[in-house]
Amino acid sequence: MKSYTLPIVSSLLGSAYAASHSIDVGEGGLVFSPNSTTATVGDTVTFHFYPRAHGVARSSYSKPCAAIDNGFNSGFVQVTSGESATTFTITINNTDPIWYYCPQGDHCQAGMVGVINPP
Numbered sequence: 386m387k388s389y390t391l392p393i394v395s396s397l398l399g400s401a402y403a404a405s406h407s408i409d410v411g412e413g414g415l416v417f418s419p420n421s422t423t424a425t426v427g428d429t430v431t432f433h434f435y436p437r438a439h440g441v442a443r444s445s446y447s448k449p450c451a452a453i454d455n456g457f458n459s460g461f462v463q464v465t466s467g468e469s470a471t472t473f474t475i476t477i478n479n480t481d482p483i484w485y486y487c488p489q490g491d492h493c494q495a496g497m498v499g500v501i502n503p504p
C-alpha cells in the first residue's frame with residue numbers, strides 16, 4: 386500500500402481538519418516508507434506491517450535505536466505474507482520531532498528508523 390494523505394473532516398474543535406498518514410513497515414526491506422512524515426496536531430499516523438515480524442517504538446535523536454520511557458511501542462507484529470490486518474496508530478499531539486525505530490534484532494542498526502516532523 387502506498388502512502389497517501391487523506392483529509393477528513395474532524396468533529397473535534399469545530400471545523401478543524403485532521404489528516405491521516407500511512408507508513409509501511411518492512412515492505413520490501415528493512416525500511417519504513419516513507420521514513421519522514423510531516424503531520425500537524427490532531428493528525429493520525431497509522432503503521433502498516435509487512436513480513437515477517439517488525440514493530441515500531443518511539444526513540445530519540447541521541448539514541449535512535451533505544452525506546453524512550455513511556456513512548457509508544459506497537460510490539461512485534463507477526464506477518465506471514467502481504468500486509469497485516471493489524472495496524473498501529475498514533476495521534477499527533479504537538480509538532481515536536483517524533484523519532485521511531487524497529488526494535489526487532491538489528492533492524493534499526495540496518496537503517497530501519499524514521500521521523501515524524503523532522504527538525
Ligand SMILES: [Cu+2]
Pocket residue numbers: 411415438439440487488489492497
Ligand atoms: Cu523490523
